[in-house]
Amino acid sequence: MKKQILQLILIITVGGWVGPAIAEPKDGNYYEVWKQISPSIVGLTCTLDNAKFHGTGAIIKSDGLMLTTSSVIPPKAKDILVRLNNGKSYKGKIVFTDEPNEVTLLDIEADNLISLNLGDSDKVKIGDAAYTLGDSLSSIINDDQPAFSRGIISGRYSLEKEGAYHLEEITGKYIGEVIETTAAVNGGIDGGPLISADGEIIGIIILSYSKSRRLGTALPSNIIKSSIKEYFSPPEQSAGKLPDPVSFNYLLDKVKPFIVGLRITYEEKSQPPEPPPRRQPDPMEPPTPETSAEIKEYSTRPDSLLSGILVDPAKGYVLTSYHHIAGKLKEVKVIKQTDKSKKEYPAKVVGWCQDFDLALLKTEEAMTGEDLRLPDQTNLKVGQWAIIIGNNPDPTAFETTMTAGIVSALNRLINGKAFQLDAKINYGNIGGAVFDLDGNFIGLVGQFAHPLEWGLNSGVGLAVKSTAIKEILPDLIAGKKIEKTPLPFLGVQLVSGALDVKGAKIDQVIPDSAAEKAGIKVGDVIIQLNNKSVTESRELINMIRTYKVKEKVKIKIQREDKTIEVEAVLEQR
Amino acid sequence: MISKKKYSFWVVVLSFGIFNALLVSAEDKDIKSLALNLQQKIIQVSEKVIPAYVFIAGASGVLVSPDGYVLTNYHVVANSVKWDVFRADGKSYEAERIGCDPTGDIALLKIKDAKELPYLEFGDSDTLEVGQPVIVVGNPFTIGISDLEPTVTFGLISALHRFQNDYSDAIQTDAAINPGNSGGPLITLDGKIVGINGKLETEIGFIFANTGIGYAIPANQIKRFLPKLKTEGQVVHAEITGLRVEPIQATENSRSSIKVIEVVKN
Numbered sequence: 001m002k003k004q005i006l007q008l009i010l011i012i013t014v015g016g017w018v019g020p021a022i023a024e025p026k027d028g029n030y031y032e033v034w035k036q037i038s039p040s041i042v043g044l045t046c047t048l049d050n051a052k053f054h055g056t057g058a059i060i061k062s063d064g065l066m067l068t069t070s071s072v073i074p075p076k077a078k079d080i081l082v083r084l085n086n087g088k089s090y091k092g093k094i095v096f097t098d099e100p101n102e103v104t105l106l107d108i109e110a111d112n113l114i115s116l117n118l119g120d121s122d123k124v125k126i127g128d129a130a131y132t133l134g135d136s137l138s139s140i141i142n143d144d145q146p147a148f149s150r151g152i153i154s155g156r157y158s159l160e161k162e163g164a165y166h167l168e169e170i171t172g173k174y175i176g177e178v179i180e181t182t183a184a185v186n187g188g189i190d191g192g193p194l195i196s197a198d199g200e201i202i203g204i205i206i207l208s209y210s211k212s213r214r215l216g217t218a219l220p221s222n223i224i225k226s227s228i229k230e231y232f233s234p235p236e237q238s239a240g241k242l243p244d245p246v247s248f249n250y251l252l253d254k255v256k257p258f259i260v261g262l263r264i265t266y267e268e269k270s271q272p273p274e275p276p277p278r279r280q281p282d283p284m285e286p287p288t289p290e291t292s293a294e295i296k297e298y299s300t301r302p303d304s305l306l307s308g309i310l311v312d313p314a315k316g317y318v319l320t321s322y323h324h325i326a327g328k329l330k331e332v333k334v335i336k337q338t339d340k341s342k343k344e345y346p347a348k349v350v351g352w353c354q355d356f357d358l359a360l361l362k363t364e365e366a367m368t369g370e371d372l373r374l375p376d377q378t379n380l381k382v383g384q385w386a387i388i389i390g391n392n393p394d395p396t397a398f399e400t401t402m403t404a405g406i407v408s409a410l411n412r413l414i415n416g417k418a419f420q421l422d423a424k425i426n427y428g429n430i431g432g433a434v435f436d437l438d439g440n441f442i443g444l445v446g447q448f449a450h451p452l453e454w455g456l457n458s459g460v461g462l463a464v465k466s467t468a469i470k471e472i473l474p475d476l477i478a479g480k481k482i483e484k485t486p487l488p489f490l491g492v493q494l495v496s497g498a499l500d501v502k503g504a505k506i507d508q509v510i511p512d513s514a515a516e517k518a519g520i521k522v523g524d525v526i527i528q529l530n531n532k533s534v535t536e537s538r539e540l541i542n543m544i545r546t547y548k549v550k551e552k553v554k555i556k557i558q559r560e561d562k563t564i565e566v567e568a569v570l571e572q573r
Numbered sequence: 574m575i576s577k578k579k580y581s582f583w584v585v586v587l588s589f590g591i592f593n594a595l596l597v598s599a600e601d602k603d604i605k606s607l608a609l610n611l612q613q614k615i616i617q618v619s620e621k622v623i624p625a626y627v628f629i630a631g632a633s634g635v636l637v638s639p640d641g642y643v644l645t646n647y648h649v650v651a652n653s654v655k656w657d658v659f660r661a662d663g664k665s666y667e668a669e670r671i672g673c674d675p676t677g678d679i680a681l682l683k684i685k686d687a688k689e690l691p692y693l694e695f696g697d698s699d700t701l702e703v704g705q706p707v708i709v710v711g712n713p714f715t716i717g718i719s720d721l722e723p724t725v726t727f728g729l730i731s732a733l734h735r736f737q738n739d740y741s742d743a744i745q746t747d748a749a750i751n752p753g754n755s756g757g758p759l760i761t762l763d764g765k766i767v768g769i770n771g772k773l774e775t776e777i778g779f780i781f782a783n784t785g786i787g788y789a790i791p792a793n794q795i796k797r798f799l800p801k802l803k804t805e806g807q808v809v810h811a812e813i814t815g816l817r818v819e820p821i822q823a824t825e826n827s828r829s830s831i832k833v834i835e836v837v838k839n
Contacts, residue, residue: 028611028762030704030729136786137774139732139745147732148703149747149785184731184747184785186774246608382623382725383615383708385608406615409722420716422726422749437608457784459726459749460713496657496665538663538721 033131033242034148037195038085039114041133043140044068044092044106044191046077053077056134056146056192057106058201059115064090064108065232067224068191069206070097071173073104082108083135087144098227101219102174102206104191105231116193118234119200121179121220126402127249127387128153129197130181132205132216134189146192151183152248154215154424155401157394162304163211178210178217179203182403182424185216194218199242211302212393212428213401214456248387248404254439256400258372259432260318261305261335261391262361263344267328307391307432308334308361309444311372316345316363317477319469320431322352323447325359334363337391337400351476355414355485356464357446360476372433374470378442382407385437386421386463388445390429401429405459415487415545417468419443425461434463441466486549489573491515494537503527503558504540518568520557527563528556544570611706614762618708619725621764624691626710626723626757628659629668633711633723633757634682635766637695641666641687642803644795645756646771647673647680656682663721672802676810678740678771679795681802693758696765698744698791705730706762707746709770709787711754723757726750735788737774743788744768750787759789767792815839 040059045052055072059065066082073080073094080092090108097104129152134140136147160175181194185205194203203218210217225234301323308320318334325332333344345363352359383406390401405423412418421434425445434443443463475482491513495505503525509516520526526534530553534540547553549572556565627634627643630653634645643658650656650670658668672681684690709726717723728748735743746759750773759768768789798808815837 028614028706029702030706031702032704034702034704136731137737139735142737143732143735145703145732147745147786148729149731150704150729151747186784186786246611247604248608250604381616381619383612383617383619383727385612406612406725406727408724408726409717409720411720411722412716416720420724422724437605437612455714455751458713458751460716460724460751536663536665538659538665542663542720 028246030131030148030150033199034133036199036242037116037131037133038146040116041085041135041140041146041192042066043083043135043138044072044080045083045141046073046080046092048074048077054135054138054188055190056140056188056205057082058193058204059113060118060201060234061232062111062113062115064110064113065095066106066108067193067201067204067228068104068106069102069204069219070099070104071102071207072191073106075099080106082106083141085140085144085146096228096231100174101176101223101227103204103219103224103227105228116195117200118221118225119196119198119202121202121222124153124156124179124196124202124220125249125252126153126156126399127247127252127404129247130183130202131195132181132183132185132189132192133195134192134205136184136186136189138188147184147189149184150246151181152402152404153179154182154403155180155210155213155392156399157210157392157397159208159210159217161396162393163302174206174208174219177220177223178206178208179220180210180213180215180217180401182215197242197247210393210428212304213426215403215424215426246385246404248385248402251387251435251437251439252389252400252402255389255433255435257336257338257369258310258441259337259389259391259400260308260310261337261395262308262318262320262324262431263305263331263333263335264324265330267330301427304393304428305335305391305395306427307429307445309372309431309433310336310367310369311374313367313369313371316347316366317350318347318361318363319444320359320361321444321446322354322357322359324431325349325352325361332361334361334367335395336367336369338398340398342395351478351480351482353472353476353480353482353485355482356417356468356472357448358444358464358469358472358476360473372441374466374473375440376467376470378440378465378467380407380410380419380442380465382410386423386442387435387437388421388423388425388429388432389435390432390445393428403429408460412462413448414485417485418446418448418462418464420460420462422459423461424457424459426456444469487573488544488547488549488551488570489514490544490568490570492520494540496537501525501558502535504534504537514568514571518555518566520555520566520568521559523559525558526555527558528554530554615708615727618760618762618764622693622708622710622758622760623661623723623725625693626661628712628718628721628723629656629682629756631712631715631718632753632755633770634658635710635756635758635769636690636692637766638692639688639690641668641684641690643668643682643684644769645680645682646769647675647678649756650680650682651675658682658684659721661721661723672806672808674798674802674808674810677794677798677808678790679769679798679802679808681799693760693764693766695792695796696761696763696767698767698793701730701733701744701761701767703730703732707748707767708760708762709746709748709750709754709757710760711750711757711770713749713751713753715753731786737788740771740788740790742791742794743771744791746787746789747785748787754787769795
């Protein structure tokens with residue numbers, strides 16, 4: 001009840017906010033959003049010169065006018081078939097095509113259709129909630145439902161300034177201003193709408209990608225509006241509001257002063273180490289030279305602005321991913337994302353730690369701004385929101401990029417110094433910062449190619465913890481260049497799999513190791529470490545990781561029918 | 574969420590008419606509290622689910638009973654009967670494959686002499702709604718195998734009853750599903766299993782990573798076959814034989830369909 005009163009107050013004060021308010025999605029359930037938008041989403045097929053085309057459209061007028069792209073319905077297309085989510089099909093007719101902008105208008109002979117409004121794309125903010133609905137893999141045509149995905153507005157940039165990337169087999173060629181989203185964009189969804197939290201079309205999905213981001217993009221609605229204005233003038237009022245529980249736009253002003261763009265040039269075309277060979281969808285079919293070339297392009301960092309974090313502006317300290325500075329550098333320049341003059345500050349690499357995928361840069365000249373707070377402790381939980389802020393690939397933009405997801409796992413790699421998250425990670429935001437809902441810095445986005453078979457934007461990504469950064473920062477400031485951080489090592493191999501006894505059974509003792517010096521023998525079962533009981537091999541491994549090199553540990557062993565205790569001084573792996 | 578005190582404060586501010594800046598910050602607070610609420614639920618359900626998750630054969634499985642029945646995909650455990658499975662706390666168990674449903678891509682394993690293991694209950698997958706939030710637990714790219722920590726990803730139900738990719742009735746989700754997620758559970762925020770994750774679609778053929786489309790086998794289909802998996806070892810799906818058919822393309826007045834052109838005698 002209070003909530004309703006509050007919304008009412010908001011309506012009065014904000015003004016110009018017409019349409020019924022729909023109840024807030026309960027427990028993050030977006031069913032109402034999908035239900036309300038679905039009737040206006042159509043699946044489209046057509047043919048041209050024996051080629052079949054397929055995609056999505058959105059009804060923008062109740063008498064059958066609909067919006068799509070020329071990559072879905074080319075100007076001379078034949079056999080245009082329009083499929084609604086109620087299973088009805090109609091013959092479509094092209095009314096208008098604007099090829100440079102890829103805008104196409106279709107008409108069908110129908111009445112009383114439910115239409116969507118075209119919103120104001122200039123009002124869209126980074127971090128706003130956004131939805132995609134479309135005929136993804138023929139979900140409308142085969143199964144009478146547009147596939148639905150929720151995400152946020154993750155970037156706004158001009159593809160012509162950043163360099164665009166087009167999929168070979170698809171005809172999207174648009175270059176210009178785009179809105180990027182983390183909501184799912186797949187084959188068949190192109191031509192479909194990007195829907196705002198207000199339920200309006202704020203763009204149509206096109207198949208042009210930023211080279212460094214490679215996330216789905218949409219042609220902004222304001223470009224569409226000016227393109228189609230002779231055929232259609234959208235009504236002024238907005239649609240019914242669809243309140244969204246997860247939007248992160250409020251964070252942006254607080255965190256974006258910490259984000260910098262890095263312009264790094266290399267002596268020779270030096271690239272980070274080759275990623276591990278990619279798994280084939282079908283191992284029986286090795287890649288052709290063409291796909292090999294595409295795989296190479298996919299695994300190669302593009303020449304565009306990279307992300308970094310400004311930790312101490314007065315001293316000029318900037319943190320980024322080690323991968324960005326690996327190789328022989330010619331020049332490193334730092335550009336503050338929020339700096340209107342876009343001044344480029346020359347910088348040098350001070351220190352790095354390859355293990356943490358971390359590098360510290362220092363600009364020659366001092367910069368301005370607050371220091372980034374590095375926490376002593378973060379209470380990370382699996383399932384908490386993790387929001388990545390990266391630099392904008394467009395050098396002229398003042399907005400950062402933002403992708404959001406959850407913490408997927410707490411302790412990964414290098415003794416748990418990294419955590420895993422499902423926010424989209426790509427070449428554009430590696431080196432960027434991860435924040436929690438309060439804007440606390442929780443990690444730096446890393447590439448960590450090994451042992452992870454890395455998939456761009458796959459929802460499996462790693463960040464080095466801010467607490468680990470704080471630990472190692474003094475070393476980096478002192479100019480250290482660390483390939484491997486010392487890991488504690490006992491020097492035993494354990495029997496894997498299920499055991500008939502509780503504990504960790506020794507399979508092998510490495511010669512000259514801490515274990516051998518302590519007198520541990522093959523066949524021993526370790527049952528306690530520093531008075532904490534060990535029930536499984538894995539448990540022992542995880543326990544050892546929590547100690548430091550040269551630390552002394554007490555180990556209780558079951559040897560045949562005797563229990564003995566030994567002391568070991570952990571060594572470096 | 575909004576206390577009475579704040580509410581009255583608002584009214585006072587509004588009545589004086591100096592409120593624009595304050596409105597923005599209050600609205601931000603509201604946006605954040607909505608995200609916080611959902612976050613709390615995702616954290617709680619993750620805590621509940623992780624103990625019942627098992628690592629198996631570089632992929633995933635889930636405990637569905639306290640005495641050690643484990644569900645996974647058939648394609649995960651197809652090539653062997655005996656498997657070592659690991660739980661997230663590092664405990665390992667020997668499990669035996671006792672039932673297969675190759676068509677439905679489901680397999681049932683049993684951990685020997687198990688009792689009082691954490692497990693998850695099935696939800697009703699027929700009452701799922703498109704747009705409903707879900708979590709997925711798995712081992713994508715086998716990333717969790719060294720530290721035995723599974724991966725939790727979050728998303729929505731994107732579509733239901735999809736006829737796709739060898740699955741005749743699949744749940745589609747935009748929660749990240751990658752190679753290694755196979756056999757893991759799809760879970761609603763009340764902690765119930767509504768599906769077993771099976772396959773993913775990729776944007777470009779050779780890039781084998783999630784692009785916002787993953788498929789799961791619905792829980793109700795599994796529930797129906799579970800007694801057979803336990804007792805008979807193999808599930809045989811019914812099929813109609815003896816029809817000669819031809820496909821019909823969708824037209825203005827009809828959807829794509831198949832036409833029966835001959836029924837073979839007997």
